Amino acid sequence: MAVTALPAETAKALDVARIRGDFPVLAQRAHGKPLVWLDNASTSQKPRAVLEAMRAVYEEHNANIHRGVYEFSERTTALFEEARAKVARFVNAAQPREIVFVRNATEGLNLIVYAWGRDNVRRGDRIVTTVLEHHSSFVPWQQLAKESGAELVVIDVDDEGRLRLDQMRRELERGAKVVALTHASNGLGVVNPVKEIAAWARSAGATVVVDAAQSAPHLAIDVRDLGADFMAFSGHKMLGPTGAGVVWGRAELLERMRPFLYGGDMISRVSIEKSEWNELPWKFEAGTSAYVEAIGLGAAVDYLTGVGLDAIHRHEIALTEHLLPRLLAEDGITLFGPHDTRDRVGVVSFDVKGIHPHDMATLLDAEGIAVRAGHHCNHPLMTRLGVPATTRASMYLYNTAAECDALVAAVRKAKTVFGV
Amino acid sequence: MDDLYRDFILDHYKNPRNYGDLEGATHHYHDTNPLCGDEITMYLLVGEEGRINDVRFAGRGCAISQASASILTEEIKGKALDEVKAIDREHVLQNLGITISPARVKCALLSLKALKGAAWGLTAWPGEESKEAAGT
Numbered sequence: 409m410a411v412t413a414l415p416a417e418t419a420k421a422l423d424v425a426r427i428r429g430d431f432p433v434l435a436q437r438a439h440g441k442p443l444v445w446l447d448n449a450s451t452s453q454k455p456r457a458v459l460e461a462m463r464a465v466y467e468e469h470n471a472n473i474h475r476g477v478y479e480f481s482e483r484t485t486a487l488f489e490e491a492r493a494k495v496a497r498f499v500n501a502a503q504p505r506e507i508v509f510v511r512n513a514t515e516g517l518n519l520i521v522y523a524w525g526r527d528n529v530r531r532g533d534r535i536v537t538t539v540l541e542h543h544s545s546f547v548p549w550q551q552l553a554k555e556s557g558a559e560l561v562v563i564d565v566d567d568e569g570r571l572r573l574d575q576m577r578r579e580l581e582r583g584a585k586v587v588a589l590t591h592a593s594n595g596l597g598v599v600n601p602v603k604e605i606a607a608w609a610r611s612a613g614a615t616v617v618v619d620a621a622q623s624a625p626h627l628a629i630d631v632r633d634l635g636a637d638f639m640a641f642s643g644h645k646m647l648g649p650t651g652a653g654v655v656w657g658r659a660e661l662l663e664r665m666r667p668f669l670y671g672g673d674m675i676s677r678v679s680i681e682k683s684e685w686n687e688l689p690w691k692f693e694a695g696t697s698a699y700v701e702a703i704g705l706g707a708a709v710d711y712l713t714g715v716g717l718d719a720i721h722r723h724e725i726a727l728t729e730h731l732l733p734r735l736l737a738e739d740g741i742t743l744f745g746p747h748d749t750r751d752r753v754g755v756v757s758f759d760v761k762g763i764h765p766h767d768m769a770t771l772l773d774a775e776g777i778a779v780r781a782g783h784h785c786n787h788p789l790m791t792r793l794g795v796p797a798t799t800r801a802s803m804y805l806y807n808t809a810a811e812c813d814a815l816v817a818a819v820r821k822a823k824t825v826f827g828v
Numbered sequence: 829m830d831d832l833y834r835d836f837i838l839d840h841y842k843n844p845r846n847y848g849d850l851e852g853a854t855h856h857y858h859d860t861n862p863l864c865g866d867e868i869t870m871y872l873l874v875g876e877e878g879r880i881n882d883v884r885f886a887g888r889g890c891a892i893s894q895a896s897a898s899i900l901t902e903e904i905k906g907k908a909l910d911e912v913k914a915i916d917r918e919h920v921l922q923n924l925g926i927t928i929s930p931a932r933v934k935c936a937l938l939s940l941k942a943l944k945g946a947a948w949g950l951t952a953w954p955g956e957e958s959k960e961a962a963g964t
Contacts, residue, residue: 764890766864766935770832782864796865796889825833826891827842 422715422723428806430455430711441776444811449594449622449755449802450780451644454708458647461707465700473699474673474690488699491706492689498709499620499639500630501656505688508662509702512653513621514544516640517588519655519692520617521548523668524638525586528615531557533585536614538563538571539792540593540600543785545619549588558585565792569596569745577608584614591623591639595786595800596745597728597755599623606635615661621645624654625804626724626753628717631656647712648705651698662688669694720805724754727803731756731812738819740828744798754803757784760819762828765799771822772799777815832926833891840895845902850884857945859953861934866893870901870942878909885942890935892928897939899923904943912947915940 428434431453436443445453465487471480473488489504496504510516525548529535535549535558553560561584563576571589580587587609592599606616618639620629625646631639638661643652657665667674667685671694677684685691712720728749735741740761746752760768769781780800783790790796801815850856850871858869866889873882883905885897900920904912920940921928928936945953 764864764866766890766932767833767892770929770932774832790865826838 421726422719422805424723424806424808427715430457431806432456432459434806438776438778439774444775444777444814446801446803446807446811446815447778447780448625448645448804448807449784449800451650452625452647452804453806454649454704455647455711457711458649458704458707462649462700462704465703470700472696484699484703487703487706488697491702491709494706494709495654496656498629498713499624499656500632502632503659506656506659506662508655508657508689508692509697510640510653510655510692511651511698512642512644513619513640514642514653516653516655517544517617517619518548519668520638520640520657521552523665523692524615524657524661525549525552526556527666529553529556529558529585533558534561534579534583535559536561536563536576536579536584536587536589538576538589538600539565539788540569540571540590540596540598540786541588541788542590542594542619542621543787544621545588545590545617546788549586562788563589565596565598565789568747569593569598569793570751571598571600573601573604576605580605580608580612580614584609584612586615586617588617588619590619590621591629592620592626592753592755593745593789594622594755595784595789595798596757597622597753597802598745599627599751599753601751602634602636610635622753622755625712626717627721637661643701643705643708646705646708648708649701652701652705654705655692659688662692667691667694671695673697715805721753723805724803724807725749725752727807727809727812728752728754728756730809731801731815734812734816735819738816738823740823741819744793744795754807755800756802757798757800759795759798760823760828763822763826765797767826768799768819768822771825772815772818775814775818775821777811777818779815832928834926837891837895837924837926840898841891844885844894844898846884846898846905847886848884849886850882853884855946855949857942857950859938859942859945861889861893861938864890864893864935866890866935866938868893868897868939868942870897870939870946872909872946874909880904880907880909880912885939889938890932892924892932892935893938896920896924896936897942900939900943909947912943915943 469480469483473485493504616636618636620641624641639656644650674694742759744757765781853871854874855872868887871884875881883901
C-alpha cells in the first residue's frame with residue numbers, strides 16, 4: 409500500500425472544504441438556504457466513515473457481542489473491544505478496561521453518582537461543584553446531597569463567566585469528599601483548569617469527577633495528566649452516533665464499586681442465593697450494549713485523531729476570534745462568557761436587546777442557520793447571569809469563517825425585522 | 829418564515845394592549861414556560877352578570893407569547909366568562925394568523941393557558957399542583 413504520511417500536516421490549517429465533503433448532511437439545505445450547523449454543543453454531524461462503519465456491522469456481520477461462539481459474534485465483539493481500546497488511547501487511559509460504554513455523558517455521570525457516590529458520600533461530607541454545570545453534572549450530586557445529608561458547595565464564576573478559582577481553592581482547603589466539575593462549559597465555552605483543581609482536590613483527599621461532554625470533542629484529553637478520578641462524555645457530540653457515551657474511571661476505583669445496573673453480561677455467576685460480578689469493564693455494561701454505536705464511536709475517534717485535536721481546537725479558536733469582534737460590533741449585543749479566546753472552546757453565547765433568544769433562533773433558522781436558544785440545561789448559570797435564556801452558536805471542525813459571517817448578517821437582519 | 833414576524837405580531841409585541849396589573853381583579857393566574865422563560869399573568873375583572881368588564885396581562889418573553897397574550901386580551905374584553913372558557917387552542921392559533929412550528933406552539937398558547945387558569949379560578953393547573961408547591 410502506498411500511503412504517504414504527512415506528519416507536518418496537523419500543524420497547518422484544516423482543509424475544511426475536504427472535511428465538509430466527508431459530512432453528507434452538510435450538503436443539505438434548510439428553508440432553501442445552505443445549512444449552517446452551529447449547534448455542535450448540542451450534537452455534532454457525522455462523517456461518512458462513522459455511518460459506513462455502522463452500516464458494515466449491520467450488513468456484513470451483525471451478531472450480539474460476548475455471547476455467540478460463531479464467527480459473526482467474534483468479529484463484532486472484536487470490533488467493539490477495539491472501539492474501547494481506541495477510546496482508551498483517545499483520552500490516554502492506562503488500560504482499556506477503564507473505559508465503560510454507556511448511552512451518553514448524562515448516563516455516565518449518573519453511573520458515577522449511583523455506583524460510587526452512594527457508597528462513599530456520607531452525612532456531613534462536602535460535595536464541591538460549580539454554577540457552570542450542565543444539569544446532568546449538577547442534579548445527580550444535588551440529589552445525592554439531599555439523600556445522604558452531605559453539603560453541596562457551589563463555586564461561583566466571575567463577571568466574565570470564569571470559575572472563581574480563589575473560591576474553589578478555599579473550599580477545597582476546607583475539605584471535600586468529591587469535586588464534580590465540567591471541563592468546558594456548554595453555556596459559556598470557558599475551559600476550567602481541571603489539572604490545577606485536581607491537584608488541590610488531591611491534597612484535600614477529594615475524588616475528582618469531570619464532565620467532559622464539551623471538551624472531549626474539541627480538546628486533546630489526557631486523563632492521567634489531568635489527575636482526574638472519573639470522567640464522562642458523549643459520543644454524539646464528537647462525530648459519533650447517539651447512544652454511545654463513555655465513562656472513564658481509575659481501575660482501582662471501578663474495581664471497588666458495586667454495579668450500577670444488574671442483568672446479563674455483567675454477571676460471572678448467579679445462584680439462587682447470590683451473584684458474582686463480571687470483571688471490568690463489563691461489570692458496568694449490563695444487557696446488550698449499543699455495540700454498533702460503540703463501533704461507530706470508534707470510527708469517530710479515528711476520524712478526530714486523523715485530523716488532530718490540536719488542529720481542530722486551533723481552527724475553532726480562529727473562528728471564535730473571527731466571530732467575536734464582528735458580533736460585538738453590532739449594537740445591542742450582550743456577550744455572555746469571556747470576550748477573549750484564552751482557555752476557551754468555540755461556544756459563543758449572546759443576547760440582542762429587544763429580541764428574545766427564541767425569536768432570534770427562529771429568525772436565524774429562516775436563514776438556514778441552526779443555533780440553540782434557551783437555558784442550555786444550565787438553570788443555575790442562567791440565574792447567575794440574570795437571563796432566562798441565551799442564543800448560543802457553537803462551532804466544530806467543519807465550520808467556516810463564511811458561516812460566522814452569515815450568522816452576523818442574519819443577526820443584523822433579525823434586528824431589522826424587530827426594528828431594534 | 830419572515831411571515832411569523834409580520835407587522836401585526838410585532839406591533840402587539842412592542843405595543844402590548846391591556847398591559848399591566850389590574851387593581852381589584854376578581855380572577856388572576858400566572859403561568860410560565862420553563863423551557864424559554866416566558867411568563868404571563870392574566871388578570872380579569874368579572875362583573876356580577878358574569879361578563880369580563882376589564883382585562884390586563886403582565887409578562888415577559890418572546891414576541892409570539894407576548895403578542896398572543898395581547899391579541900387575546902383585546903378579544904375577550906366584554907365577553908361572558910363562559911365564552912372565554914370555551915376558547916380553544918385552534919382559535920388562538922388562528923387569531924395569530926401565522927404558521928407556528930411545533931417548537932413554538934407552547935409560546936403561542938401560554939396566554940390561553942393563563943387565561944383559562946384565571947377564568948376557571950384555578951390556583952394551579954390540574955395535574956401540576958405539586959410543581960406549583962415546589963415553587964418551580
